Amino acid sequence: MFPAEGFSVTGDLVTGGLRTEQREHNFCARCLGFVFTRIKGADTRVNLRVSVLDDLTWFEPFVELMTEEKMPWARVPAAHSFARFPESLETLAELMADYSARQRLS
16 A cells, blocks of 8 residues: 555546445556555555556565465465455554554664
8 A cells, every 4th residue: 555645647547346335446448457446444545556666676565465366376475465355444554553663663
């Protein structure tokens, strides 16, 4: 997740995927690649698909999502893992607090 205030998109987007009232997934209108998700109640954050970034050398996975659909051989060195998505605002708050604490230590 990234701060929403520092996030912007150039180009056209379409909404799709397995969205709910709580989640809205946004895709590139041209190639239909998954770009980001906004979560209701977590308006200050954007869940960005990091594969859209040009430089990943600074990035270390923190949360792994949708593990119920991953290939058995796929391994991600993330601190947290969810079969689908975190389902409560409390869980999101805990994740953000843990992430912030780890950033202060590094």
